[in-house]
Amino acid sequence: MTSKKTKWGALVAVGVLAIAFGWLIYGGLDSNVVYFLTPKELAAKGEKGYDVPVRLGGQVKPGSVVWDDKALDLRFAVTDGTGEIAVHSKGAPPQMFKDGQGVVVEGRYGRDGVFQSTSLMVKHSNEYKAPKAGERPAEMYKSLMKSTKT
Amino acid sequence: MSPVNTNAFDPPKAGPWVAIGWLSFAFFVFTQVFAVMTSPADAMMGHLQKMMYVHVPAAWVTFLAFGIVLVASLYFLMKEDERADLLAASAAEVGSLFCGLTLVLGMLWGRPTWNVWWSWDARLTSTLVLFLIFVGYLALRSFVEDPQRRGQWSAAVGILGAINVPIVWMSVRWWRTLHQIQSNPRGLSPEYLRGLLLNVAAFTLLCIWFIQRRYVAARYERAAEHASQAAALGGNDE
Numbered sequence: 001m002t003s004k005k006t007k008w009g010a011l012v013a014v015g016v017l018a019i020a021f022g023w024l025i026y027g028g029l030d031s032n033v034v035y036f037l038t039p040k041e042l043a044a045k046g047e048k049g050y051d052v053p054v055r056l057g058g059q060v061k062p063g064s065v066v067w068d069d070k071a072l073d074l075r076f077a078v079t080d081g082t083g084e085i086a087v088h089s090k091g092a093p094p095q096m097f098k099d100g101q102g103v104v105v106e107g108r109y110g111r112d113g114v115f116q117s118t119s120l121m122v123k124h125s126n127e128y129k130a131p132k133a134g135e136r137p138a139e140m141y142k143s144l145m146k147s148t149k150t
Numbered sequence: 151m152s153p154v155n156t157n158a159f160d161p162p163k164a165g166p167w168v169a170i171g172w173l174s175f176a177f178f179v180f181t182q183v184f185a186v187m188t189s190p191a192d193a194m195m196g197h198l199q200k201m202m203y204v205h206v207p208a209a210w211v212t213f214l215a216f217g218i219v220l221v222a223s224l225y226f227l228m229k230e231d232e233r234a235d236l237l238a239a240s241a242a243e244v245g246s247l248f249c250g251l252t253l254v255l256g257m258l259w260g261r262p263t264w265n266v267w268w269s270w271d272a273r274l275t276s277t278l279v280l281f282l283i284f285v286g287y288l289a290l291r292s293f294v295e296d297p298q299r300r301g302q303w304s305a306a307v308g309i310l311g312a313i314n315v316p317i318v319w320m321s322v323r324w325w326r327t328l329h330q331i332q333s334n335p336r337g338l339s340p341e342y343l344r345g346l347l348l349n350v351a352a353f354t355l356l357c358i359w360f361i362q363r364r365y366v367a368a369r370y371e372r373a374a375e376h377a378s379q380a381a382a383l384g385g386n387d388e
Contacts, residue, residue: 128199128339131191
């Protein structure tokens with residue numbers, strides 16, 4: 001039978017561990033983990049921002065998408081409203097990729113001012129809406145791919 | 151020598167739980183079919199939106215199960231009632247199952263929509279940490295012989311693990327992530343919201359039923375454990 005004293009000792013120990021653990025996770029992640037930089041932040045890094053593996057996040061700048069379906073070559077600009085950075089990517093864009101869409105790209109920012117992307121990810125919103133009358137999601141994708149051909 | 155005394159153990163009655171189990175499964179099948187059949191394709195992601203009806207409820211009941219672990223573990227540490235320890239263990243097992251399911255379903259949803267199976271953002275990473283802590287919790291239980299110690303140690307780990315739940319929930323707001331923030335009813339077309347809420351209800355019923363079944367099994371296991379210990383110590387004297 002455990003005494004009252006050890007019981008409360010165990011509770012206090014758990015409490016202390018819990019706080020330490022929470023601090024470790026929250027504090028640790030907060031200072032070290034920035035999942036992606038905005039175009040403005042990446043540009044502000046200056047010299048240190050070039051040629052290092054980094055993630056860049058923002059919206060696809062409307063009208064900036066240039067898609068070459070023969071060479072599977074994709075160029076577009078990522079913007080956060082204030083700054084923008086040109087991105088070059090190989091391969092077909094994901095289905096949800098389009099003007100104004102949130103994206104995160106992994107790669108390196110070159111000294112020529114073009115971000116060479118090795119992985120293109122779509123960051124979509126938390127809203128889910130049925131299409132308006134006459135819209136068909138699959139056709140929207142097809143028409144996008146046609147319209148961005150050069 | 152008399153046979154091992156089992157009178158001390160009063161097995162929990164199945165009662166209405168058999169019926170609740172069948173009804174939960176039937177309701178789950180209904181809500182899945184209903185949600186998929188009645189919702190149109192999403193304007194952005196098309197029919198991939200249907201993943202919502204399994205991924206989101208799985209995540210919700212993961213939080214529910216680990217919440218039960220938290221409450222039962224605290225109760226065990228204060229009252230030393232072994233039934234609370236067994237309830238915590240049962241909820242941890244079911245919670246781990248749904249947490250693993252949430253991760254796998256999320257990956258299946260992420261590949262066609264985000265274009266990647268996995269990315270080390272705060273939401274995905276913290277969910278994986280949550281899963282691993284509870285896998286560790288279950289492993290710990292199988293390593294500790296003494297039921298009293300096993301209960302106390304696993305209660306400590308269970309409480310630490312459950313602290314992760316609000317971190318996972320808030321991760322999409324505290325840090326920049328690939329995962330979008332929580333949807334709210336205003337951001338969902340009504341035909342999606344209806345199917346989602348029905349499926350959350352169905353998953354909740356199933357989760358509670360799983361935990362109850364596992365808890366009954368755990369009570370039997372514990373009774374057998376006590377009996378074999380009593381036998382090893384030279385019979386039941388009381």
